[in-house]
Amino acid sequence: MAIAEESIITLEEERRGGPHPLAGKEMMGAEMVIQVLADQGVDMIFGYSGGAILPTYDAIFRYNAEHAEKEIRLVVPANEQGAGFMAAGYSRSTGRPGVFLVTSGPGATNCVTPIRDCAADSIPAILICGQVPRAAMGTDAFQEAPVYSIMQSCAKHTFLVLDPEELEATIRTAFRIATTGRPGPVVIDIPKDVQNWMGKFRGEGYLNLRGYEKRLAKLRARRVEEESMADFFRMLEQSSRPLIYAGGGVINGEAATELREFAETLGIPGVTTLMGIGALDTTGDLSMHMLGMHGTAFANYAVEDCDFLIAVGARFDDRVAGKVAEFAPNARNIAHLDIDAAEIGKVKNVTWSYVGDTGRCLDDMVRHAKRTGFKKDFSAWRKHCAELRAAHPLNWDRDSPNIQPYYVIEELNRITKGEAIVATGVGQHQMWAAQYFDFKRPRTWLTSGSMGTMGFGLPAAIGAKMANPDKIVIAVDGDGSIRMNLGELETATTYGAGVKVLLLNNQGDGMVRQWQRLMFDERFSGTDKTMHKKDFVKAAQADGYEFAERLNIDEIDKVPKMLKRFVEHDGPAFLEVMIDPAALVMPMVGPGKSYREMIVGEWIVPREQGAPAAQMDGKTKADLF
Amino acid sequence: MTSTNGATLSAPSATKHVLGVLVENHHGVLSRIAGLFAARGFNIDSLTVSATEDSSMSRMTVTLCGDTAVIDQIRKQLDKLAEVVTVEDLTEQGAHIERELVLVKIAYPREKRTDLLEIAATFKARSVDMTPETIAFEISGNQEKIDNFLTMITQDARIVEIARSGVVALVRGPGGLRKSFYED
Numbered sequence: 001m002a003i004a005e006e007s008i009i010t011l012e013e014e015r016r017g018g019p020h021p022l023a024g025k026e027m028m029g030a031e032m033v034i035q036v037l038a039d040q041g042v043d044m045i046f047g048y049s050g051g052a053i054l055p056t057y058d059a060i061f062r063y064n065a066e067h068a069e070k071e072i073r074l075v076v077p078a079n080e081q082g083a084g085f086m087a088a089g090y091s092r093s094t095g096r097p098g099v100f101l102v103t104s105g106p107g108a109t110n111c112v113t114p115i116r117d118c119a120a121d122s123i124p125a126i127l128i129c130g131q132v133p134r135a136a137m138g139t140d141a142f143q144e145a146p147v148y149s150i151m152q153s154c155a156k157h158t159f160l161v162l163d164p165e166e167l168e169a170t171i172r173t174a175f176r177i178a179t180t181g182r183p184g185p186v187v188i189d190i191p192k193d194v195q196n197w198m199g200k201f202r203g204e205g206y207l208n209l210r211g212y213e214k215r216l217a218k219l220r221a222r223r224v225e226e227e228s229m230a231d232f233f234r235m236l237e238q239s240s241r242p243l244i245y246a247g248g249g250v251i252n253g254e255a256a257t258e259l260r261e262f263a264e265t266l267g268i269p270g271v272t273t274l275m276g277i278g279a280l281d282t283t284g285d286l287s288m289h290m291l292g293m294h295g296t297a298f299a300n301y302a303v304e305d306c307d308f309l310i311a312v313g314a315r316f317d318d319r320v321a322g323k324v325a326e327f328a329p330n331a332r333n334i335a336h337l338d339i340d341a342a343e344i345g346k347v348k349n350v351t352w353s354y355v356g357d358t359g360r361c362l363d364d365m366v367r368h369a370k371r372t373g374f375k376k377d378f379s380a381w382r383k384h385c386a387e388l389r390a391a392h393p394l395n396w397d398r399d400s401p402n403i404q405p406y407y408v409i410e411e412l413n414r415i416t417k418g419e420a421i422v423a424t425g426v427g428q429h430q431m432w433a434a435q436y437f438d439f440k441r442p443r444t445w446l447t448s449g450s451m452g453t454m455g456f457g458l459p460a461a462i463g464a465k466m467a468n469p470d471k472i473v474i475a476v477d478g479d480g481s482i483r484m485n486l487g488e489l490e491t492a493t494t495y496g497a498g499v500k501v502l503l504l505n506n507q508g509d510g511m512v513r514q515w516q517r518l519m520f521d522e523r524f525s526g527t528d529k530t531m532h533k534k535d536f537v538k539a540a541q542a543d544g545y546e547f548a549e550r551l552n553i554d555e556i557d558k559v560p561k562m563l564k565r566f567v568e569h570d571g572p573a574f575l576e577v578m579i580d581p582a583a584l585v586m587p588m589v590g591p592g593k594s595y596r597e598m599i600v601g602e603w604i605v606p607r608e609q610g611a612p613a614a615q616m617d618g619k620t621k622a623d624l625f
Numbered sequence: 626m627t628s629t630n631g632a633t634l635s636a637p638s639a640t641k642h643v644l645g646v647l648v649e650n651h652h653g654v655l656s657r658i659a660g661l662f663a664a665r666g667f668n669i670d671s672l673t674v675s676a677t678e679d680s681s682m683s684r685m686t687v688t689l690c691g692d693t694a695v696i697d698q699i700r701k702q703l704d705k706l707a708e709v710v711t712v713e714d715l716t717e718q719g720a721h722i723e724r725e726l727v728l729v730k731i732a733y734p735r736e737k738r739t740d741l742l743e744i745a746a747t748f749k750a751r752s753v754d755m756t757p758e759t760i761a762f763e764i765s766g767n768q769e770k771i772d773n774f775l776t777m778i779t780q781d782a783r784i785v786e787i788a789r790s791g792v793v794a795l796v797r798g799p800g801g802l803r804k805s806f807y808e809d
């Protein structure tokens with residue numbers, strides 16, 4: 001691929017106003033890699049070294065020796081997957097792409113899961129892999145893996161650098177691709193001899209991606225046309241029950257401020273997806289919290305009741321839409337704002353759409369409303385929503401003698417008040433955290449939404465803490481999920497990353513057990529861990545945690561005090577809470593079901609008498625997932 | 626692929642489409658595109674790749690069947706790939722030229738030779754190799770013509786082997802993919 005010549009790219013850093021100070025300098029390929037990373041503002045690299053990436057690790061060492069005031073911090077995990085999720089935690093919490101750097105073969109293949117995880121949740125990240133020297137490629141050389149083919153089916157984009165002259169442009173282009181349009185991870189595979197190559201550093205230049213750049217320029221220039229804007233407001237005018245449905249695109253697209261402004265100006269309440277948590281302030285009046293499979297009952301009722309659904313940066317995922325044809329059954333109109341044209345009409349037909357920067361679109365809408373004096377009174381609908389919230393709140397068995405997970409999170413939330421960064425594993429604890437924590441700001445809720453990757457929580461929390469040393473960062477993990485990357489417990493103490501690890505131990509794979517209970521006649525195949533021997537507190541102590549505590553299942557009284565000590569502890573802290581293994585995530589809209597079939601369990605008040613019982617009908621289970 | 630709006634590849638409304646795709650001439654791009662079709666479960670009938678008048682680009686021609694929603698989704702997914710320069714649905718644009726080159730070797734009963742050569746002449750197929758038992762024909766044209774030719778010759782002969790190039794296509798008139806990319 002050619003270096004872009006008459007480039008259609010005009011970039012901020014290109015307007016530096018003069019050549020790069022190092023332009024023309026003879027450098028090794030590896031040095032160029034690090035120099036471009038530094039130019040891109042990278043202050044931290046998560047990674048693990050090895051034969052094929054040695055020259056680049058050496059270049060970091062030398063770079064840092066020369067730039068003591070502006071070091072690139074190197075964070076070494078226990079496993080490359082951990083590095084990937086640390087980079088993801090860094091990225092999700094800051095919006096800047098996290099970078100991870102690994103060796104060829106096993107180093108690279110250990111990164112497949114985080115790369116796919118980032119792609120599925122549209123998280124910008126950069127993975128640099130060492131590769132065997134060009135001459136050895138294709139010979140089944142030691143630690144050779146077909147990284148290009150493996151990664152290209154998982155990442156937003158993948159580069160294999162075969163021409164060293166293109167190396168520096170490739171690194172820059174990777175950042176460009178990762179952070180523009182619908183963001184995503186980019187993988188760069190660099191043969192060792194390309195790292196060792198000596199050449200002239202240019203300090204500028206991108207690879208030629210004409211189509212991508214052109215589409216991007218169009219996307220960026222796009223505004224809602226006058227006529228289309230009028231259509232939107234006509235739909236809003238005709239509506240009496242409009243509802244915002246905000247997804248991860250609002251977070252990733254930095255559109256939360258505009259969304260809040262839009263909601264407040266027009267007086268429209270909103271629900272968010274799991275990925276969209278933080279798009280609205282969950283403590284605010286207009287927030288109806290999370291919708292979907294484990295959304296709040298009141299959110300799902302609002303979706304059922306709305307007559308105009310405004311989807312922003314959301315994609316009607318199966319965990320949200322359930323039975324698509326019956327999703328938002330009373331919505332006469334559906335508007336869909338998204339950066340990705342392929343999402344419009346992919347799952348659900350909509351009556352109005354805009355493809356482009358959602359924040360800009362919302363901002364234009366607010367201006368339009370103000371300019372035209374658009375006024376429509378939705379107070380009756382807001383009152384209805386408030387009543388739904390009051391009548392059908394989340395709830396659980398408050399008299400149980402056993403510690404309930406909901407209680408633990410509710411108490412923790414009393415301390416952190418919606419200001420903490422929370423990362424999770426995958427399972428029931430993830431859903432409880434989503435339901436019971438408040439989130440006042442975007443980029444404070446870090447969860448593996450689309451992939452649902454167990455093992456995400458602990459390393460993501462570490463990455464987020466390293467990027468946000470002044471914030472409280474809590475990893476809410478399950479006993480299954482934490483085992484997946486347990487090695488990273490030590491990474492936190494090694495680097496003094498003061499994460500708070502809250503382990504909700506229900507002695508097994510609670511979420512899977514929940515499905516087995518509801519759909520497989522309680523045959524707990526492969527999900528019971530009551531006989532497992534792990535002493536997590538000892539494990540944490542062994543890894544250097546000065547705060548490592550356990551609350552037994554009946555020690556309810558001790559919960560508030562213990563949580564306070566846990567959060568206030570200066571440095572990494574580990575707290576295991578033994579919770580009621582029978583606790584369920586409720587409500588639940590079964591897979592492929594309509595919201596009308598939502599079950600609410602014993603403790604949440606449904607709005608219809610005779611709502612479906614807490615048992616899923618066995619007939620439909622064949623293909624559901 | 627099934628979209629929940631009810632569009633499926635085998636839906637009765639499915640029609641044949643020819644997509645012209647220009648891509649950056651970059652290592653691995655073919656596997657990237659083929660991978661997209663595989664991962665998303667889009668069935669394609671043929672895919673060809675070749676160099677173009679501009680050495681920095683390759684051209685792919687993809688033929689596939691689907692209804693509008695499916696084809697639209699495929700186009701949009703292709704559009705997301707960073708190396709894709711431009712995608713156009715040539716069928717949708719109406720006038721386009723479409724050709725496939727076929728080499729087919731048949732085994733025939735001797736007394737049918739003249740008949741077969743006559744059929745070939747009618748279809749402007751050329752015989753390019755001949756033995757007492759077999760003839761190899763070369764034919765090019767749109768798929769309909771080729772299918773008709775194959776139907777005709779297999780009435781009296783048996784196909785020993787066949788190699789098809791896959792469809793290549795151009796828009797009619799003065800325009801072209803690269804031109805409209807740069808002018809649009």
Ligand SMILES: Cc1ncc(C[n+]2csc(CCOP(=O)(O)OP(=O)(O)O)c2C)c(N)n1
Pocket residue numbers: 425426427428429430452453454455477478479480481482504506508509510511512
């Ligand atoms: C890597 C991975 N493997 C398997 C699964 C399937 N899965 C989803 S939730 C779950 C159980 C999680 O157990 P735990 O972390 O203890 O959470 P709990 O549900 O008990 O709170 C499993 C096995 C997954 N999501 N990710």
Ligand SMILES: [Mg+2]
Pocket residue numbers: 427478479480504505506507508509510
């Ligand atoms: Mg568990």
